[in-house]
Amino acid sequence: MSGPLLELEDIHVAYGKVEAVRGINLKLDEGRITTVIGANGAGKTTLLSAAAGLLPWRGRAQYQGRDLARMSAEDRVERGFCLVPEQRALFGDMPVLDNLLLGAYVRRRDKTFVRKSLESVFEQFPRLAERRAQEAQTLSGGERQMLAIGRALMSQPRLLLLDEPSLGLAPTIVRDVLTRVRGLRDQGVSILLVEQNARAALDVADHAYVMDTGEFVLEGPASDLATDPRVIATYLGGSSD
Amino acid sequence: MTWDIMLILLVDGLSTGAIYLLAGLGFVLVFSVTRVIFIPSGDIAAFAALTLAAFQSRMIPGSIWLVAGMAVLACLAECTTLLRNGAARQVPRAIFFYAVLPLIPCGVGLAIASHDVPEALRIATTIGLILPMGVLIDRLTLRPLADASTLILFIVAIAVHFLIAGIGLIAFGPEGVRTTPILDGMVPLPGDILIPAQQVLMMVVALLLSLVFYLFFGRSITGKALRATASNRVGARLMGIRPERAAAAAYLIASALAAVVGILIAPITTMYYDSGFMIGLKASVGAIIGGMASYPITAIGSVFIGILESWASFVASDYKEIIIFSVVIPVLIWRSFAVHRDSDEEIEELA
Numbered sequence: 001m002s003g004p005l006l007e008l009e010d011i012h013v014a015y016g017k018v019e020a021v022r023g024i025n026l027k028l029d030e031g032r033i034t035t036v037i038g039a040n041g042a043g044k045t046t047l048l049s050a051a052a053g054l055l056p057w058r059g060r061a062q063y064q065g066r067d068l069a070r071m072s073a074e075d076r077v078e079r080g081f082c083l084v085p086e087q088r089a090l091f092g093d094m095p096v097l098d099n100l101l102l103g104a105y106v107r108r109r110d111k112t113f114v115r116k117s118l119e120s121v122f123e124q125f126p127r128l129a130e131r132r133a134q135e136a137q138t139l140s141g142g143e144r145q146m147l148a149i150g151r152a153l154m155s156q157p158r159l160l161l162l163d164e165p166s167l168g169l170a171p172t173i174v175r176d177v178l179t180r181v182r183g184l185r186d187q188g189v190s191i192l193l194v195e196q197n198a199r200a201a202l203d204v205a206d207h208a209y210v211m212d213t214g215e216f217v218l219e220g221p222a223s224d225l226a227t228d229p230r231v232i233a234t235y236l237g238g239s240s241d
Numbered sequence: 242m243t244w245d246i247m248l249i250l251l252v253d254g255l256s257t258g259a260i261y262l263l264a265g266l267g268f269v270l271v272f273s274v275t276r277v278i279f280i281p282s283g284d285i286a287a288f289a290a291l292t293l294a295a296f297q298s299r300m301i302p303g304s305i306w307l308v309a310g311m312a313v314l315a316c317l318a319e320c321t322t323l324l325r326n327g328a329a330r331q332v333p334r335a336i337f338f339y340a341v342l343p344l345i346p347c348g349v350g351l352a353i354a355s356h357d358v359p360e361a362l363r364i365a366t367t368i369g370l371i372l373p374m375g376v377l378i379d380r381l382t383l384r385p386l387a388d389a390s391t392l393i394l395f396i397v398a399i400a401v402h403f404l405i406a407g408i409g410l411i412a413f414g415p416e417g418v419r420t421t422p423i424l425d426g427m428v429p430l431p432g433d434i435l436i437p438a439q440q441v442l443m444m445v446v447a448l449l450l451s452l453v454f455y456l457f458f459g460r461s462i463t464g465k466a467l468r469a470t471a472s473n474r475v476g477a478r479l480m481g482i483r484p485e486r487a488a489a490a491a492y493l494i495a496s497a498l499a500a501v502v503g504i505l506i507a508p509i510t511t512m513y514y515d516s517g518f519m520i521g522l523k524a525s526v527g528a529i530i531g532g533m534a535s536y537p538i539t540a541i542g543s544v545f546i547g548i549l550e551s552w553a554s555f556v557a558s559d560y561k562e563i564i565i566f567s568v569v570i571p572v573l574i575w576r577s578f579a580v581h582r583d584s585d586e587e588i589e590e591l592a
Contacts, residue, residue: 054475070327077481089476091469101462102469106481108462155481 003065005030005159005190006051006081011059013043013050020046021057022214028159029207033181033191035222037198037235038211044194045086047211048163051192052076052083063159078106080158086167088148092137096128099136099147103154114154121150124180142173149180153189160184161192166200178204198235202226210235248434250551256440258547259447263502264524265531265543266454267495271375272533273471274491277383277394280402282375282499283521288409289371289503290512292350294418296363301354303412304370305347311377312343318380339380343373360423364504371500375492378405384485402518409514417516422508443505450501451540458536467491471534523550523565530572 006028013021020043028034036044050057053073061068063081071079091099100121104114122129125146131139136147145165152160162181166174174197182204185191195201201222202208208225210218218225225231264282271279288304295302316339323331346369353366382401386394424438458464470477470487478484502520506512523546530542546565553564 052479054478072483073478074481074483077479083479085475085479089473089479091472091476093472094465094468098465098469102465102477102480102482105462105466151480 003062004028005064006192007062008051009060011047011050011057011061013046013055013057015046020214021050024059024211024214024216026209026216028190028192030158030190031185031188032206033185033193033204033222034207034209035193035195035201035205036209036211036216037195037201039235040196041213042211043214044196044211045163048083048161048192048194049085052081052085052161054083077155080155081161082152082155082157082159083161084148084152084163084165086163088144090136090144090147090151093135095133096136096139096147097132099151100128100132100154103151106155113156117154117156121153124153124183125150141168142170142177145169145173145177149177153184157189159190159192161194163194164196165193166195166197174200198231199226202231202236245432245434246555248430248432249436250555251548252430252436252440254548254551255544256443256547257550258544259443260502260506260520261524261527261543261546262447262540263450263498263505264520265527265539266451266536267498268521268525268528269531269533269536269539270467271491271495272528274467275379275383275387275394275488276391277379277398278391278525278533279375279492279495280398280518280521280525281378281405282495283517283519283524284402284405284409284515285371285374285496285499285517286503286506286520287512287514287517288374288413289367289500290420290507290516291409291413291418291503291514292370293363293367293504293507294420294512295413296350296354296367297420299355299357301351302367302370303409303414304374305350305354307408307412308343308370308373308377309347311381312340312347312373315377315380316340339377343377346370346372360421364423367504368497368500371503372493372496375496375499376489379488379492384488387484387488402521406515406518413514415514417511417513418507419511420504420507423504437509439505439508446501446505450498454536463490526565526569526572529569529576532576 004027008024008026011021011024012019024047036047038044046055049055051061053071053076063076064079091102100118101114104117107113127143128146128150131143136144139147149165165177165181169177178200181191181193193201193205202225205222208220208222209216210225210231218228218231264286267282268279271277292302292304316336319335319339320332323329323335346366349366350370353362378401383394383397386397422439424442426438427435428438428441429435458468466477466482467487467490469480470482470484474484477487503512506520524543527543527546528539531539546568549568550561550565553561557564
């Protein structure tokens with residue numbers, strides 16, 4: 001019997017004296033989409049950044065049974081733990097192709113691996129193949145999100161953390177992005193999805209947590225939470241997507 | 242001004258510009274990867290000149306003790322940090338990179354110092370000795386402050402320059418040196434003009450190294466990883482590119498460029514332990530023209546500064562420096578209008 005892929009216990013993250021994440025417990029099972037929904041400022045992005053090793057945190061955290069406290073952000077990437085951050089963090093002055101090649105940086109010595117990954121990403125996102133010579137900063141919002149996800153997929157990660165992939169995108173593109181997220185899960189990638197767009201997130205996720213002012217207030221199967229009156233009242237009420 | 246004089250000034254300016262070009266590329270590289278304006282790179286260039294001069298006069302250059310001392314200190318600092326972070330497994334690697342590798346050229350230098358060896362070996366050993374300097378200076382002084390603001394890094398870099406220049410005085414003494422030219426003789430140009438072969442060499446080397454630089458950053462994945470770190474630090478970390486290794490690579494390349502600068506310039510200019518500062522300062526004007534970001538514009542700016550200097554020393558020699566540094570003012574004004582919003586990598590905005 002194997003444990004969860006990612007397990008967070010009593011995680012605290014603070015900016016100076018202000019605690020943005022207060023005692024979070026999260027279990028993420030392999031091959032599933034787990035989502036964290038909540039309002040702007042609830043601490044979702046802070047939680048993801050800390051989990052990815054970009055912010056200092058307190059508590060216990062394990063990935064594949066290994067202690068995350070002793071892993072740098074770069075160590076995590078080498079072990080297939082990849083974050084696509086809210087701001088995309090693309091290399092704007094570099095061509096799409098170079099952005100993608102750098103996505104496979106940790107596997108750079110295996111040329112066959114890199115070529116196959118590139119083929120597979122171009123197959124999933126044909127638009128990126130068309131724009132391969134274009135600088136990343138000249139892409140549209142939707143294309144940038146595709147590039148950010150495509151770049152993360154280049155190293156063929158086991159766990160993908162997606163921070164607000166729908167942010168700033170038109171509703172039809174949001175649906176497209178989230179369909180692809182589901183496709184990734186079907187290929188065996190485990191996903192931790194953070195979303196403000198609660199309805200869209202609950203549609204694709206298997207399991208969900210609701211975050212409010214630094215704490216998880218609700219947890220359960222995504223389909224249950226989608227019909228939970230408290231969730232509907234607070235997070236789904238005014239949402240039109 | 243006759244055609245002859247203009248041509249001579251132009252050649253002179255181009256060869257000086259070649260020096261500023263190499264130093265300027267180093268400035269832009271280190272700044273874009275680490276946000277440090279690496280003023281001590283001028284000192285490193287001067288130390289290269291003094292090291293080669295010492296070898297040529299069969300003396301043991303002070304840089305051997307300097308590099309060996311810094312290597313031991315940097316190795317201790319790195320191992321202490323690793324042990325404190327519970328990463329004992331990485332200690333052998335740290336010892337290899339921070340102590341063993343830098344000590345190899347020190348050993349070679351001691352072995353060849355008092356012997357009559359080919360000039361090429363002296364130059365190679367000099368470059369070998371200079372190569373680790375940037376990385377070691379960074380490890381000992383700037384790395385612990387890697388997260389500080391650009392201004393603090395700049396202030397520390399200036400302080401490090403004074404410290405290094407002081408150590409240079411102890412290591413090399415106050416005398417000025419000139420090395421024997423790598424290429425002797427004169428090259429004839431049309432119109433019965435003769436120019437020193439050494440100046441031609443400076444231009445050719447600068448051109449070749451620019452080409453290598455261009456290929457490295459345009460084609461190799463390591464070069465692209467350095468550009469990625471410069472473009473978006475957080476994005477690069479999320480690809481598994483370690484900023485401290487990117488910084489080490491940047492300092493290594495900048496030191497190599499500084500070594501070449503020192504070796505090329507020493508036959509035509511008398512070099513003292515503190516001569517590097519002025520070279521670095523003038524090269525930084527070229528880098529500022531390039532916005533500390535663009536290699537091609539830095540190259541053009543550096544060559545422009547070289548030609549301007551040669552012209553200024555002919556028509557108004559007393560005002561040479563003033564004229565060169567005055568260029569910074571219109572450039573900064575123009576830059577302040579052309580500035581665009583910085584990259585969106587700030588993690589502080591997350592909440």
